[in-house]
Amino acid sequence: MRKYILGSIILGLGIIILFYSILKNKNIQYPETIFTTEANSFKSDFAKFLKTTKSNVINLQTVFSDTNKIKDPKFSEEYFLNFIKKNPYLISVAYIQGKHKAAIKREDKTYVIAIDSNRNTEIVHWKRLNKGKIISEWEESFSESINNTIWYNSLINHPNEIQWFFDISKDITSDYKTDNELFYAGYYYKSNKNANIILLRFSRLSLLRHFSTYSKYEKVNLLIETTDNKRLDLGTGITEIFKEIANDKTIKDSTTIIKLQHFNKFNELDSGIFSFSNKGEVYWNSFMRFDALTGIKYYLLSIPQKDIQVKINSKASSKYIYIISILLIISGGGVFFIKREVFYNRKRYKFQSVVEILSSEDENRYLEFKSSLRWDYRQEKVNPDLEQVIIKTICAFGNTDGGILLIGVDDDKNILGLENDFKTLKKPNADFFEIHLRNILHTLMGVRYVSKNIRMNFEEAERGKIVCSIKVFAADEAIFLKTKNKNGQLIEKFYVRSGNSSQEIKTISEINEYINSRFNN
Known part of the structure; x- marks a missing residue:
């Protein structure tokens, strides 16, 4: 079922993108046509x-x-x-x-x-x-x-x-x-x-966020003049503050001065679109005048052509979109012919019952028990060092042949549960326990490895006591555990399983020898 769903999604996505690219290619885009569309949109928004x-x-x-x-x-x-x-x-x-x-x-x-x-x-x-x-x-x-x-x-x-x-x-x-x-x-x-x-x-x-033009371009500029002759520059882009222009002599920006000079040539028109050049750059402008009852004489909208050109270039890349759509269609069709086992391996992800494990096995190369994640039963308080022990065991399983870690079970196979650990978290439940543990794993072992090779399951094993079962798959490459030494310096350690315990390989030569024999063959 999974391969058919995946194949259908890829195939459907390819077909949608193909039709989209075909429709887009029918419309040739020029700076003035794009700006005209934006000008009409802004005109509608501002008038509203x-x-x-x-x-x-x-x-x-x-x-x-x-x-x-x-x-x-x-x-x-x-x-x-x-x-x-x-x-x-x-x-x-x-x-x-x-x-x-x-x-x-x-x-x-x-x-x-x-x-x-x-x-x-x-x-x-x-x-x-x-x-x-x-x-x-x-x-x-x-x-x-x-x-x-x-x-x-x-x-x-x-x-x-x-x-x-x-x-x-x-x-x-x-x-x-x-x-x-x-x-x-x-x-x-x-x-x-x-x-x-x-x-x-x-x-x-x-207000500007309600104007769609401002969300599409970085250098949109808007000038407004009121009926009592106040002229306001609302800034270039949403993030720039606006300022009031007392008169033309106070304008320091040469582009604004030239823009107003060109705008004054259209005093007889109520609305229009024009372009001008300044310092080798083209600017597209739209204006509209209003009746006195609105309190606004006019607005003058301006966008640099280089901003519009970016949009045109993005449309020119539609040929690459066309190629991608064809590849997606071919890939989607190919998925239907891939063997089902590639997508789903029930045995790999299935968790054995905690009670079944405890009744049939003791701690060994592939199995270890831990009383808690962070609650120290001897000191009766939180002990962060215990978390390092958990991570060390998981790292050792990954560097060897994989294994199962049960948290909430002591060395004598007594089920203690995770209640004491839960009480130390922001929210006392299994969800926050898993989030907390995964955050530690991501930091010390890397998100990619944890996502691929570690699975967690919570089971009510005995009289309401919850046990966390962690299945660790054998890693494809060596995993080094990031930790700090006594001086607080960040170092990396390498752990493997030896019998029913996790051991550190300390010398570089032994680590290289193990990696060559375990991962490079």
């Missing part, structure tokens, strides 16, 4: 973001046009919780209507929310919610009212317009501060003689 922001502002206006709703703590809390959950771009939302205010923000897996109707704007009562339950509450007092802040005055001077801020300082709270990873959308309007403020806070990283 602005549309969502605009819709959120309208939704808040509509819902709270009834002034009684902001005064209802239960309604407001439920509304803002649902509001922020539906908007993955958002980190926080603040809404002020006259003397009433509400705010909510994400923090890890919790939400911090404030619904105040009777307090002044210099004091906020916060409470933290985790899975709908309040886990803490506190008051926060501000040094000055938001009415005196620069961003607030900017909003009231431009009513009914979305404005974008990238430099809100600590004039609201320590949480609303200048941060190269944060930016804000604000909106001011009047209704029923009340002044209303909406403030949405975003994470640059969260």
Whole structure:
């Protein structure tokens, strides 16, 4: 059965890759065609973001046009919780209507929310919610009212317009501060003689990760200009911080200067794609202009052609994919004709019952008993040196003819179990016992050898007592045990089985002689 499953998987994979390479070869790729696809994708993503922001502002206006709703703590809390959950771009939302205010923000897996109707704007009562339950509450007092802040005055001077801020300082709270990873959308309007403020806070990283173009290229650059003439460079790639450009004279990057010079030639177009060269490198650019209601004049997206060329080259390698697919199909078909025994050897991996072993055999060249992995029954405490004894035995079995090690059985064949060992682990069970032992084996003997030659089984042998049975297969090459000497220096030792014990071969000449006779014949 195993060979048919493996053969089918390889054959199916080859066929899938073959069809994929054939379909890909039908489409010839050029820099401008690839960039056009990316530009359209980004255009859709960015327009969706602005549309969502605009819709959120309208939704808040509509819902709270009834002034009684902001005064209802239960309604407001439920509304803002649902509001922020539906908007993955958002980190926080603040809404002020006259003397009433509400705010909510994400923090890890919790939400911090404030619904105040009777307090002044210099004091906020916060409470933290985790899975709908309040886990803490506190008051926060501000040094000055938001009415005196620069961003607030900017909003009231431009009513009914979305404005974008990238430099809100600590004039609201320590949480609303200048941060190269944060930016804000604000909106001011009047209704029923009340002044209303909406403030949405975003994470640059969260936003860019929603733009698929940023995940495909390393050197994507994005420039944005707002309707109040703020120009922002969101950085080249997701990891670079953004910065605000005060004016053209403050731009130090020659590529950005030339890019803006070329962009200014297209003032009559609402959107478009263009390329330009600078210092021997070609850059592809896409732009789109927006109406004033969004608060954004335009964006300018740029990707170096050498980044796009990498994608073209990867497509050119499809001929190698075609060859690989043919080889997979041939290999998959060939698997069906391989003998079954190659895939499965039941006798090799079958474990004999612990009780059967103890009733018929004593310790010998192929069998050894150990009371525990790390619990010292004499000292009644954990003894790490015992782990070295276990590893030494396993190493000796591998270097000789293989064998079986039973942990949880003493020299007199009494079943002690592994309960004391289990109690010394993070979780007292067989799974963690095996993980712990395998980690030691991987470190001292190597992952490749352990994975290939060591099998473990846990058996409830007597009155609930669990014994670990380790089957060690004879190694194909010599295994040296890594350990430390008395001075703490890392050394390697070579162990073999001699009768019913594990012995170290110490001299280099004897080790070489043994390896030549055991492994090189």
